[in-house]
Amino acid sequence: MALAHSPILTVTPNPALDVSTSTPRVMPESKMRCGPTRLDPGGGGVNVSRVVRNLGGRSLAVYTAGGPTGQAYRQLLDREGIASRMVGISDATREGFTVDETLTGEQFRFVLQGPELSEPEWRALISAVADDFPVGGYVVTSGSLPQGVPADLYAQIARIARDHDTRCVVDTSGEALQAALDEGVYLIKPSKRELRELVGAPESDEIGLIEAARELVARGSCEVVALTLGGAGAVLVTAEQTLRLATPQIEVQSTVGAGDSFLGALVLRLAQGRSLVDAFRSGVAAGSATSSLPATDLCRAEDVERLEQGLQPTPV
Template identity: 40%
Template sequence: MSRILTITLNPAVDLATSIDRVVAGPKLYCKAPRVDPGGGGVNAARAIRKLGGEVSALVAVGGAMGEQLLQLLVVEDVLAVAVHVRGETRQSFAVTDETTGEQFRFSVPGETMGSADAAQLLSAIAQAAPRDGYVVLSGGVTPGLADDFPQQVLEAIAPRTDRLVVDTSKAALAHLLAAPGKPVHVLRLDQREAEQAVGHELASVAESLAFAQDLIAHGVAQIVVGGRGAEGSVLATRDQRVFCRAPYVEVQSKIGAGDAFTGALSLALSRSEALDQALRWGVAAASAAVGSEGTALFGHGEVEALLPQCEAQDV
């Protein structure tokens, strides 16, 4: 089994708590928080470890909060490759209203990086990339880094592997879609991101698959995976179109669900599983994360229990 490297450019220490009712004005006394390491690649790495995979998590960290994040990764049995950058690692905070079940999520931006930070990160990524393995760039690109940073990562890892999985957002995603250069191995988008990119609603599975194959035709990626919320996810290559329906779970928290999907999908691909089976693992992991409290992702055996309910079919 190939080792996997995940990359988190903008990690966070995640706090999740709850209160009887969220109201404006008075001081609100929350329950004791759950504290977890967070950020796209971190959560993907946590999911891989929970599923029994081997993974290293490269994280850009700074300050006391960065040290806390590294300690939290030790607790999760995730091997960290720390790249120390300027500024303090950020925090994210989520509060669940126990009366309504609504979850309020607050995320502060990471501190701006400079050219020295970018060069240091790319050098560390090039050294840590597993030979013929998978590299997973998941989460936002930190302010100050170039919009084409995913393409720079692909170039940096080229001497060792071309299997780059990208799950990013905002300007970096827009740049990748508009000016792809060499295609990444796998690109994942959620439904909102796909609809923003195409400029209209993707009302059906067929429309999501058509959009995915259009990206492939334009050289963005070899494989495109698209989320469709609670309905499930699609996967497309030039010659294959697959839809996997998600099982019903009672929603507890959506934090990290997309990252869990990316981690489980990448693990299955690293084990040379068929694309439809890899999609099933991703959908099962995302569903398990949605059904788990706060920032916990999922517990032992929960993904495996949901997997039989995740039906993949060619479309």
């Protein structure tokens, strides 16, 4: 039985049918024989929903899909047993292609071009979100926006959230992130690179990034910044505190989906009524648990529970 928690809805305007495989070495001109192919329904919001499910929670995933890749996507997602609403589009759902080079352990990730949405299509996506709005819970908007979609799509959803006692969580970059912050949201989860791009901080200036995160909170753009630092862990910034957490000891296999795992675990714990600090620990544990698994595998509950045991955030 899933634990009781407040409702979670994830929004994925630009999902990707993830195709992954392996080959001994990536080389020009010669044919590269590949190992078994794996297909996953990927993309930010849907990955968050898959992690929530893996950790024993429930969510509704609202996503767009079109063309033959969209059909395959829908089948795969339905098989995962995640409640979802598909908004049909006429262009084809994009694909992501990941190749693990087995001789070196290097990973090559190709992100193929995505669809262009018409105005009726992106408006239908907003309507689908509004129809099942997670009143009193969490709406998680995640990933890039497809072409044709206005940069304020997530900001529009944030506005609906404000009117419905719902916390809006945003994991995106560039203009879409800026627009959401201008509207005001509950939480953002930038990676180092994404926050650097947003505030124009110089390379490797971590103190500057933390200051910039505090400034966003002080200005009322968001209540929480969960800044993730890849293998260096994460920093949590609120009006009251700034906490830092290093990652647990793991052997890294594939970091695909690490950020989505961080966010899925964090949001589920908050929806379960746990404290922000506890949710932060689960987030870091989940990101690292996913990083310790091969290819596109996402974290499992027992790994997250084991890894979060030893995690103790320290004030910055």
